[in-house]
Amino acid sequence: MPSNPLLHFITKVINLEDVKVINYHFLTDDEIVIEIENKLKVAKCPHCGNTSDKIHQNHWYRVRDIPLSDYQVLLKVNRRQLKCKKCHQVFSEELDFIKARRTYTKRLAMKVIKEVLETNVESAARRNRMTTSEVETLLKELEVDLLAEKPKKLKKLGIDEITQLKGGKNYAAVLVDLETRKPIALLEKRNKAVIAEYISSLGLEVLSQIEEVSIDLWIPYKSLIQEMMPNAQIVADRFHVMKQINEELDQKRKKEKRAAEKIKNKKERENILAGLTQSKYPLLKKKENLNSEEKAKIESVEKVAPELGKMYRIKEGIRDIFDSPITSDEALYKFLEWTETAYKYFPKSCRTISRWIDEILAYFDSRTTQGIVEGINQKIKLIKRRAYGLTNFDNFRRRILLNWYFCY
Ligand SMILES: [Zn+2]
Numbered sequence: 001m002p003s004n005p006l007l008h009f010i011t012k013v014i015n016l017e018d019v020k021v022i023n024y025h026f027l028t029d030d031e032i033v034i035e036i037e038n039k040l041k042v043a044k045c046p047h048c049g050n051t052s053d054k055i056h057q058n059h060w061y062r063v064r065d066i067p068l069s070d071y072q073v074l075l076k077v078n079r080r081q082l083k084c085k086k087c088h089q090v091f092s093e094e095l096d097f098i099k100a101r102r103t104y105t106k107r108l109a110m111k112v113i114k115e116v117l118e119t120n121v122e123s124a125a126r127r128n129r130m131t132t133s134e135v136e137t138l139l140k141e142l143e144v145d146l147l148a149e150k151p152k153k154l155k156k157l158g159i160d161e162i163t164q165l166k167g168g169k170n171y172a173a174v175l176v177d178l179e180t181r182k183p184i185a186l187l188e189k190r191n192k193a194v195i196a197e198y199i200s201s202l203g204l205e206v207l208s209q210i211e212e213v214s215i216d217l218w219i220p221y222k223s224l225i226q227e228m229m230p231n232a233q234i235v236a237d238r239f240h241v242m243k244q245i246n247e248e249l250d251q252k253r254k255k256e257k258r259a260a261e262k263i264k265n266k267k268e269r270e271n272i273l274a275g276l277t278q279s280k281y282p283l284l285k286k287k288e289n290l291n292s293e294e295k296a297k298i299e300s301v302e303k304v305a306p307e308l309g310k311m312y313r314i315k316e317g318i319r320d321i322f323d324s325p326i327t328s329d330e331a332l333y334k335f336l337e338w339t340e341t342a343y344k345y346f347p348k349s350c351r352t353i354s355r356w357i358d359e360i361l362a363y364f365d366s367r368t369t370q371g372i373v374e375g376i377n378q379k380i381k382l383i384k385r386r387a388y389g390l391t392n393f394d395n396f397r398r399r400i401l402l403n404w405y406f407c408y
Contacts, residue, residue, distance in 0.1 A: 010034060013068060014075075016097050027074065033062065035076040043093035045084035056081040056090045064104045064130075066111055072129055075105065099145065104138065112138055113402055143398050146405055151177055151184055154206050157232075158214045158372070159221060161190050162380050162400075172393070174380065174400075178214060178372050183404055186397045192220045199228050212366055215359075216240045217352055222359075235366055236359035238322040239374040245318060245349045246284050249311050252345075253283060256305045275304030283308075287316050311345045318342070328361040335360070379404070 011021040014034060023035040042051040058078050065073040079100075080093050097105050104112075108128070112135060115124035125135045156178035161171045171190035175198070176183050187194050199207070210232045215221040217240050225234055257276050263269040279301050282294035290298065302309030321334045335353060343350045353360060383403040 014065070014073075018096070030070055031072040031074065032068070033074045033076055037078060038080070038093070038095070043080070043082050043091075045082075045087060045089065046091055047089045048084060048087040050084055050086040052082045052084045052086075054083045054085055056083040059092070063098055063102070064108055066105070066108050067128075102141065109138055109142055113142060117399075117403055139398050139402065143401055146401055147185065150202055151206060154184075154202070154210055155179060156212045156214070157210055158376065159195070160216055160377060160380070161218070162384065172397070174376075176376055178212075181372060181376065183401060186400055188393050188397075192224055195221070196224055196228065199224070217244065217356055233362050233366070234359045235362045236356045237374075238363055239377065241349075241353065241360060242319065242322070244352055245315050245346060248346050248349050249283060249315050250280065252308055252311055253279060256308050272304040275300040283312055286319055307345070314338075314342050314345055322363075326364065328364040331361055331364045332357070
């Protein structure tokens with residue numbers, strides 16, 4: 001039996017709350033088994049809430065923990081079964097540092113996840129002396145834990161789409177709790193049936209609490225929400241409206257460029273192309289955020305492609321409406337006014353706006369989603385870039401969710 005000071009020292013080093021080291025031995029030259037015991041004698045009965053110290057059975061097993069210096073560590077843990085003195089049921093105690101039925105500590109899981117997200121499964125496995133399939137299992141189990149609890153309270157829901165692969169046409173749907181900003185589901189297909197199935201699994205009690213649903217401008221969502229969430233106001237977030245307007249603006253830029261490339265006169269051709277080159281991002285930016293170089297770019301666009309320049313100003317006009325502290329009634333007049341000038345240049349966006357006017361105006365009343373939807377979208381884009389190359393949806397979804405929880 002090792003000396004008490006040494007055990008006390010190891011207890012300090014492994015640094016787990018309410019845990020005392022009672023023994024240790026070397027399994028191999030660099031692998032150590034540390035036997036620990038719970039300092040708390042009593043545990044709370046999950047059935048009635050009463051505490052008990054009546055041991056029913058000891059249950060010793062080994063779990064892997066984070067390494068200590070160069071030593072791999074296995075903890076020998078006793079998850080005791082106790083008998084409740086009040087309701088007489090037998091229960092297993094909860095241990096803060098290991099989830100039930102897992103063979104690794106929570107902090108090892110965090111370390112591995114972090115390494116997987118920074119590098120890849122293979123190197124994280126190598127570093128932690130696990131096999132790749134053990135790491136895959138760990139990721140899978142963590143995902144299950146993260147999504148295990150369906151929300152019980154949900155007031156503001158966001159539904160958005162993400163393309164799964166770069167340039168791909170496969171959309172996945174992401175559902176986000178807009179209050180906690182956490183994703184609650186990532187569904188492989190964005191179609192009415194798949195989304196309806198998930199939504200109905202939330203249960204009537206949750207669905208009737210939902211006050212607001214922010215969606216992108218996709219018609220099938222609308223009827224789905226009206227049917228399934230009777231108390232929810234549908235909101236078309238400004239982000240989705242601006243996204244469509246920016247797309248139309250960018251299409252015009254491309255069109256101007258293609259037309260210029262066909263010009264026979266070399267000097268004229270080069271002059272126009274020089275004015276248009278690298279104008280994509282300045283055109284999408286808001287005017288207050290342009291630096292002097294970008295301002296100059298917008299000016300040169302206005303010179304060589306006046307119609308595109310005009311479209312930039314019209315786009316900024318609608319952004320101003322969204323930025324103004326006005327009511328939905330005032331916004332309606334502003335939109336009508338805007339549409340009159342804009343229709344010629346942004347026919348598609350204008351049609352969308354008129355089709356979604358109620359939902360767009362609802363944005364002015366709530367404004368609760370301001371910035372959140374855009375932030376979530378940016379985040380997905382970033383994560384997607386990291387997860388690039390994952391063709392298997394399960395892996396893709398896992399990466400997105402784990403990134404979401406652990407990297408931001
Ligand atoms: Zn009990």
